[in-house]
Amino acid sequence: MRVTVKLFATFRNNRFEIEDRECPEGTMVGEIVDGLGISRHELGIILVNSRHVSVEHALSEGDTLALFPLVGGG
Template identity: 40%
Template sequence: MIKIEVRLFATFRENRERKYFFELPKETNILDILNKLNIDREDASLILLNGVDGDVDRKLKDGDVLSLFPPVGGG
């Protein structure tokens, strides 16, 4: 098992917590977390794993911090 922290930003915080702490199987990847939080892959415009752009197939490790951002609008 691994322990990770997931941080949500902007509209992802609507009806969700800002941070989650999960204990998960070692084979868990980023896409598994998106599914667990009911976030469509297409809705996550920026995915950072420990501050670095992360691919959804990347496996998570103990102590990882995953940050998820939706598309940001503005002008």
């Protein structure tokens, strides 16, 4: 199946802003994250089609996944 991955802020460094990817049916958000070399404890907001999900969320054909790093400074 085909999903669109959008990366924000530091996640774009040495990666990309937006990319369409081919992945097996039922791929979980966490697998995409791991495949991108993003450590799970860097994860802030995770959206699939603008809805908040967890790393265990299974993706479907045509989904758009958006990943934001944790930002907590003041």
